[in-house]
Amino acid sequence: MRDLQGLLARIFDVAMIFIGAAVASQIRFNYVLEHRFYVAFVAFAAAFSLALFPGFGVYQSWRGRSKLALAGQVSLAWLIVQACALVLMFSLHRIDYVSRLWFAYWTAMSGSLLIAGRLVTHAILARMRNAGMNLHQVVVVGCGRHCESILRKIDDSPASGFRAAAAYNATPAAGQINTRVPVFEQHEAFVNYVRAQQVHEVWLALPLSQERTILRFVNEFRDDLVNVRFIPDVRSLALFESGVTDLLGETAINLVASPLSPSALLQKDIFDRVFAACALVAVAPLLIVIALAVKVSSRGPVFFKQRRKGADGRVFTIYKFRSMRLHAEQAGVVHQATRDDPRVTRVGAFLRRTSMDELPQFFNVLRGDMSVVGPRPHALEHDDLYRKVVSGYIHRYRIKPGITGWAQVNGFRGETDRIEKMEGRVAHDLYYLGNWSFGLDMRIIVATIFKGLRHTNAY
Incomplete structure (x- = not known):
């Protein structure tokens, strides 16, 4: 299904690039891409988009992520594609054949269509998710305020496509977790619930000191089709919003480092x-x-x-x-x-x-x-x-x-x-x-x- 969605997204992008060029030609020249040179130029740009867009994360799942950031990524990727197309035309000594006004119209038109198409798609998905469709059920394993904060963020973002189904209190002696969803304190009962309800995601909202609990749940669901994600509680340590980086093949969490990857x-x-x-x-x-x-x-x-x-x-x-x-x-x-x-x-x-x-x-x-x-x-x-x-x-x-x-x-x-x-x-x-x-x-x-x-x- 995901491969089909990726293929449809790529077809859509190529179509929007050609449609934007055709509209720009109609505005600038009063005809639609009749000159073979312009058709070849647009085709080169479409090919560059298929090669470069994946590197900018354009085709990744944006469930729960900022749509403004998505629009920014698409804009940047499209500008880079156009820059590459211009460089190619320059290297072929054909840059003088390109109308600058047409190129500006095309860049703006296709860029707007690429962004608008995604925003419309996500708006439709948001309505579906608000209506209870296309949802990922989430259970949160955690303790204290960090766990409650994660659960509140899920409830406050219904359009993200995540729904909190239950929580597991990893440290019951430290106090209860205040939330509307069922809270488990027995490991076996919680695991049985996750499997019986066919939960999609297990989020481990735990401090770094809970290594044993983290390993226990990772091993528990290792052979299940469940996404296990670690959302560490490092707010008291991290200067910026913590990110993950790769160091010598090992995963590292940035606590005090450049916040940009x-x-x-x-x-x-x-x-x-x-x-x-x-x-x-x-x-x-x-x-x-x-x-x-x-x-x-x-x-x-x-x-x-x-x-x-x-x-x-x-x-x-x-x-x-x-x-x-x-x-x-x-x-x-x-x-x-x-x-x-x-x-x-x-x-x-x-x-x-x-x-x-x-x-x-x-x-x-x-x-x-x-x-x-x-x-x-x-x-x-x-x-x-x-x-x-x-x-x-x-x-x-x-x-x-x-x-x-x-x-x-x-x-x-x-x-x-x-x-x-x-x-x-x-x-x-x-x-x-x-x-x-x-x-x-x-x-x-x-x-x-x-x-x-x-x-x-x-x-």
């Missing part, structure tokens, strides 16, 4: 480079105008360069358009810009208010030093100061710093003249690290464009 970091890096390249092409005339304005308005270089820390504490050189007059700084001390700062030029004041002084950082993104979205990097002197007084500050280095970030679109930007301001900024950065998704990055980028470019704290 290697595959997520790769996807983010690919998107960053493609986005930065497109952004630089789009704003190239503006960059030239700003560079001339900076050069003419005051003596000194066009770019301001400063050493800052990136991922894993690696030092890199950040680029901005110079917004201040040349001045001498005391060694080891960096004075942030203040309101009505006399060092800021008239052109520089405009650039800082509109955040256009940050545009050269797209070159940092292309170099791999920065990301489009991430914690904002600070001067090395400020890093040395704040890491000693602001809890969690050091963990901002776990991913690449960004041109914009969750803290910036929530008002934490500009001068940090009080510790409370930096604490608020770090709190938002840590939230971003613990809740990263491609969808969240898109939300931040859109928020930056519409409300983040100008701000009262930007001076």
Whole structure:
């Protein structure tokens, strides 16, 4: 059944790619893919999608997972497919035959269809699951508040397709489990119930200290067609939402480590480079105008360069358009810009208010030093100061710093003249690290464009 669903999903994707191209041709040329070259181009993109989409998890089961994250994964995968198709056309010296407007229409149209089709499918499945169909019965083995929390999340998410059928109290001496479903304390009675009711999932919501109980249930259902999942209670240990990684062939749970998996970091890096390249092409005339304005308005270089820390504490050189007059700084001390700062030029004041002084950082993104979205990097002197007084500050280095970030679109930007301001900024950065998704990055980028470019704290 799952193989059939995967095949149907692939057929649907190919169909949406061709339909999107046909609609784009009708809009742009008033005919539907009559030119053989365009048909071949679309066919190449469809082939790339069949090869690349599985690597982005597009065809995996998304039961109980974020649909916003699914839309983000599909968007990223489709953009990568289109980038590969363009590279192929360029290598064949056929890129000049492609209408840029048609390509933009096609990318937007097919991308929208690919996402809409999945969202509609999941909406239909959600209605079916709310009506009691297409459900996976779940029993939870646990103790205390962690077990109760898992049971509440199942009840609060009926559209996920999971239904709590029973619970097993692994430590009855520590107290009861408060829930609406039957709670077992006898091992044999619980096991018989799972098999008699043909339960699909056994979730082990146990602390790491319950190794014997974990092994007991794994061995018990080893020969049954039951999914046994371990949801460890590590909230008191883990800094971020715990993830699982592979180390030398062994499964490891991340407690204090980068919250983004290697595959997520790769996807983010690919998107960053493609986005930065497109952004630089789009704003190239503006960059030239700003560079001339900076050069003419005051003596000194066009770019301001400063050493800052990136991922894993690696030092890199950040680029901005110079917004201040040349001045001498005391060694080891960096004075942030203040309101009505006399060092800021008239052109520089405009650039800082509109955040256009940050545009050269797209070159940092292309170099791999920065990301489009991430914690904002600070001067090395400020890093040395704040890491000693602001809890969690050091963990901002776990991913690449960004041109914009969750803290910036929530008002934490500009001068940090009080510790409370930096604490608020770090709190938002840590939230971003613990809740990263491609969808969240898109939300931040859109928020930056519409409300983040100008701000009262930007001076």
